Amino acid sequence: MSRRLITGNAAAAWGARLARADYIPAFPITPQTEIIETLGNWIDHGEMPARMVMLESEHSMMTAAGAAAATGVRVFSATSSQGLLHAMEMLYAVAGWRAPLVLVNVSRGLASPITLESDHNDVMAARDSGFLQLHCASCQEVLDATLIAYRIAEDPRVRLPMMVNLDGFYLSFTREPVSIPELDEVRSFLPDFDPGSIRFRAGRPISQAVAVLGGGPYSYFRYESHLAANAAADVHREVVMDFERIFGRRYDAIETYQCEDAEIVFLMIGSFSTKARAAVDALRDAGEPVGLVRPRLLRPYPAEDLRRALAGKRAVAVIDQNLSPGHGGTLHCELAAALYGSDGAPPVLASFVGGLGGRDITAAEFFEIAKVTKKAADEGVTPEPRLLFQESELREVRKLQAIAHHERGLTGAEHVE
Amino acid sequence: MSNDTRFHDIKDLPSTHLLGSGTPMCAGCGGLQAVSQIYDVLGPNTIFVNAAGCMTLLSVYPFTPFRGSWLYTSMGSAPAGAQGVRDALDILRDRGKIEASEDMQVVVLTGDGSAYGMGLSATSGAIDRGLDFIYLCYDNEGYGNTGQQTSAATPHAARTSTSTGAAGYPGFKKDLFSIWVANGASYVATVIGTEPLDLARKIEKAAKLDGPRMILSLAPCPTGWDYDPKDSAEIGRLAVKTGVWPLKEFADGEVTHNKKPRKRVPVVEYLERQGRFAHLFEPERQDRVLADIQSKVDRYWDAVGS
Amino acid sequence: MYRIRFHGRGGQGIKTASRILGSALFAEGYEVQDAPRYGAERRGAPIFAYVRADRAPVYERGIIDHPDLVVVTDESLVQVPAAAVMTGLCDRSVLVIASAAEPELWQQRLGVTCRVLTLPPGPGEGAALMGAASVGAAAKLIGQISAANLEGAIRAELEGLPSDVIERNVGRALESFDSFESHAGCVSEGEALTRASATPPAWVELEVEPTSISAPAIRGEATSEQVQTGLWRTMRPVIDDSLCNHCSWICSTLCPDAAIDVGSDREPIIDYEHCKGCLLCVAVCPSHAIVVEPERAVDEHRSDP
Incomplete structure (x- = not known):
């Protein structure tokens, strides 16, 4: 074991290397590219005995990944944002093949407008694909989650592909101290891939991914994927216990911080949750009973864990770094569905949308979110959903609009009609 | 060629067939006719990686006609699926995890809709990477599985369900053969099910070579081309005799024409037997369009020389 | 509500027949729903189409389980289980089969007690006009469609085809329409949906099963030969x-x-x-x-x- 300062991208690459991935179909996209460059470099210098192939698109990349996994090798790939969307048809397809593989997604906002910076709309768009999802808050977690993901995906009770998500820039290009385990230790946690019954070999005919006619068989196969995804919750529990035993780091399906006696709880995923954690400390210092819940596992959805952690709380502030236009934040909606009608469900679920396109969420904003949510709990009235967007930002946008629309002699404000 | 082949005479062709019967392809399908013959030569140690098209319905749960393997991918990325399977088999062989006898020939099975359009980027990428695979396109000159809409393989003036006017499809069939040659394929051949000996020799040859290899089969289509299923063979033969479908191959840097019709039959005889060209004859005969089609064929063969 | 099912083979004009009957009923003032049902199969494969007609808006959808009238344009389908021609026939149903054989022979062979009628093909007549003949028969048996509205529906549906084809179809349909005069109106409207007549669903709990069987993969060789x-x-x-x-x-x-x-x-x-x-x-x-x-x-x- 060595402890080094590495980026989240490097941590993902180390995860693939330690998992002894056999095959890496790749395609570059910011802010993911460093992952495949790192792996390519190791392969070229004989440090990693894998085969990498550059495809001409993410759609092809995901097809090759699924096909290779279905042939019986351990597959790793990585993408981001538009790339994930370009591959989307194949995410659904490959999940239905029940071919286990790990895909790292480096979260980045979606066009239009184009941005390079982080938010979670890309990974949220893949929620319904059948890929399982783990979300990371630190570079260490990226490496560890990659190893954990292989164990879950390849488990005979699951056999579904799994995605590991890290935030662009805030983790992808950010260095943090990371313990890099020894290969032997990893081998005892994650043995070689046993493809079981799913493989292509001469003399053992199999027609894979065939069409079905009729709603009955279709319902059966789709629902079996759902049941397998649900079964992954138990498998996750076993796997992370094993991981803790070997490596000493614990990764429950949801992370809770200062929750036990909290009245108000922040709920969010990804790297900004460490900022929420820092805010919780400051709020506690100020005497406010605030806590934090961070789902790591988003598919399968840890509904029971969340119900347990949030039972009896006065209010939850859900902070979504994604936006479903015409609806709002996705985590908020999913949490509401999980809590509705359950014993001790918090009476107030406040929705905050922030951190879109890489926008920061400041400590002052976390404090304000806590204040608004506490007031809502006191009054028993759920507040309107709130976009985290300040006057200074609007002033900045107005300046940009004035330049963009200069030839028409309009300022942003006049242009609104 | 004849020295390298086990197919000297039509009597050398298999008399029992590998592909299972009972598929849902239309009666008289010229594409299935070719695929069945091709499978006889390739043998069961083949995995077909399929792009969306008519033949996606060859395998509908729980029925498959194959004695080897099959993987359906998508309309746009079958060659990438072939890449994944080929690479994985190579990895497993390199590591000694499978025997050479467990290896398979990887074959993309695609219609013209994917081959000439949506799948072309993935196809070109696979050729760029020198992927060791066979790419088999059954070309029925339109999106047949959805009712014969115009594709980039549709010939000039043909009526399709999206080109129903008096002029038919105004565009021209794309030259996929030349695209493959230019892209750097190791072998490219045209075939048709009604020339089984030529077809068998070409598949035999393709199977022995490495790298990206394409077999492009014209697939007379009673449903999409609007003729009686029993005429499928006759229409296929006329496609060759009129010179509309040149039987040729590219290997070792050269294009060879395997069958040069000594006296080409006028293209009208091919066109008038198909409902999709009926508007060129009724209510009035469109002589100019017919002459244009003929002269395009003539120019092709003039360039080939004798 | 009238519930009518047509059975035929792909390429035999079943969809067109169902649309003509639907249009004719619509012209008579009925609320109508008509649709074909396709599988993956092609020309020659068994297909069916259905028509519903009522004086009130039609809210039922999909397959007709209890038909008032079943029309079969290809007699070879009757004994094909996959074609499901006999599904839901009861004593008050009417079954019409395009066949030169006697109705009694069919009744005997099929062991049914409902009214069976046959629609003999004309001399030298292929399958091409059976759609028209069967829709003419159906119109007369329902008894709510005038010859003029039947003809109008055919002309509207076949618009764009050569005029001799249209005339042949109109002629064949009207000839068939007239030939069933003695059975006019023998098809009666079926019952409306009632809770009492329904069988409760036997829902099951699906369990998670091994991927060797729960993924859409086929491990047999050439299983298509069972089709x-x-x-x-x-x-x-x-x-x-x-x-x-x-x-x-x-x-x-x-x-x-x-x-x-x-x-x-x-x-x-x-x-x-x-x-x-x-x-x-x-x-x-x-x-x-x-x-x-x-x-x-x-x-x-x-x-x-």
Whole structure:
């Protein structure tokens, strides 16, 4: 074991290397590219005995990944944002093949407008694909989650592909101290891939991914994927216990911080949750009973864990770094569905949308979110959903609009009609 | 060629067939006719990686006609699926995890809709990477599985369900053969099910070579081309005799024409037997369009020389 | 509500027939719903279409389980289980079969007590006009459609086809319409939906099952041979052994469906379970040794292997 300062991208690459991935179909996209460059470099210098192939698109990349996994090798790939969307048809397809593989997604906002910076709309768009999802808050977690993901995906009770998500820039290009385990230790946690019954070999005919006619068989196969995804919750529990035993780091399906006696709880995923954690400390210092819940596992959805952690709380502030236009934040909606009608469900679920396109969420904003949510709990009235967007930002946008629309002699404000 | 082949005479062709019967392809399908013959030569140690098209319905749960393997991918990325399977088999062989006898020939099975359009980027990428695979396109000159809409393989003036006017499809069939040659394929051949000996020799040859290899089969289509299923063979033969479908191959840097019709039959005889060209004859005969089609064929063969 | 089901083969104009009947009922002031039902199968494969008509808006959808009238345009389908021609027939249903045989013979063969009528094809008439004939029959049996509205519906539906084709179809439909005068209005409207008549669903809990069976993968070889595509056939190729010159199995090589094998004695054998009846072999046989015979459901010939 060595402890080094590495980026989240490097941590993902180390995860693939330690998992002894056999095959890496790749395609570059910011802010993911460093992952495949790192792996390519190791392969070229004989440090990693894998085969990498550059495809001409993410759609092809995901097809090759699924096909290779279905042939019986351990597959790793990585993408981001538009790339994930370009591959989307194949995410659904490959999940239905029940071919286990790990895909790292480096979260980045979606066009239009184009941005390079982080938010979670890309990974949220893949929620319904059948890929399982783990979300990371630190570079260490990226490496560890990659190893954990292989164990879950390849488990005979699951056999579904799994995605590991890290935030662009805030983790992808950010260095943090990371313990890099020894290969032997990893081998005892994650043995070689046993493809079981799913493989292509001469003399053992199999027609894979065939069409079905009729709603009955279709319902059966789709629902079996759902049941397998649900079964992954138990498998996750076993796997992370094993991981803790070997490596000493614990990764429950949801992370809770200062929750036990909290009245108000922040709920969010990804790297900004460490900022929420820092805010919780400051709020506690100020005497406010605030806590934090961070789902790591988003598919399968840890509904029971969340119900347990949030039972009896006065209010939850859900902070979504994604936006479903015409609806709002996705985590908020999913949490509401999980809590509705359950014993001790918090009476107030406040929705905050922030951190879109890489926008920061400041400590002052976390404090304000806590204040608004506490007031809502006191009054028993759920507040309107709130976009985290300040006057200074609007002033900045107005300046940009004035330049963009200069030839028409309009300022942003006049242009609104 | 004849020295390298086990197919000297039509009597050398298999008399029992590998592909299972009972598929849902239309009666008289010229594409299935070719695929069945091709499978006889390739043998069961083949995995077909399929792009969306008519033949996606060859395998509908729980029925498959194959004695080897099959993987359906998508309309746009079958060659990438072939890449994944080929690479994985190579990895497993390199590591000694499978025997050479467990290896398979990887074959993309695609219609013209994917081959000439949506799948072309993935196809070109696979050729760029020198992927060791066979790419088999059954070309029925339109999106047949959805009712014969115009594709980039549709010939000039043909009526399709999206080109129903008096002029038919105004565009021209794309030259996929030349695209493959230019892209750097190791072998490219045209075939048709009604020339089984030529077809068998070409598949035999393709199977022995490495790298990206394409077999492009014209697939007379009673449903999409609007003729009686029993005429499928006759229409296929006329496609060759009129010179509309040149039987040729590219290997070792050269294009060879395997069958040069000594006296080409006028293209009208091919066109008038198909409902999709009926508007060129009724209510009035469109002589100019017919002459244009003929002269395009003539120019092709003039360039080939004798 | 009237619930009418048409059964035929792909390419025989079943969809058109159902649309004509739907349009004619609509012209009579009914609220109408009509739709074809396709599978993956192609020309020659069994398909069906249905029409619902009521004075009130139609809220039912999809397959008709309890038809008032079933029209079969291809008699060879009646005994094909996959075609499900007999599904939901009860005593008050009416069954019309395009067949030259007597209705009593059908009633006896099928062991049904409902009213059975046959629609004999005209002399030398192929399948082309059976759609028109069957829609004419259906219109008369329902008894709510005038000849003028039937004709109008046909002309509207066939618009754009050559005029001689339209006239032939109109003529055939009206001839059929008139020929069923003695049965006019024998089809009665079925019951409205009631809770009492429904069987409660037997819902099951699905368990998570191993991926070896719970993914859409097939491990058998050539399982397609369990599909009897021979049932698509309306004409069958028959090899005349005396004429077959045991050539280099041209028929076998060119059969798209791998339905002709050649035995060690070089005798070609047609696999009638799977031959779809494209008759390509008839066209290519160099010695003209393959002849064509019609498939008939009721005569003894059909029961041959």
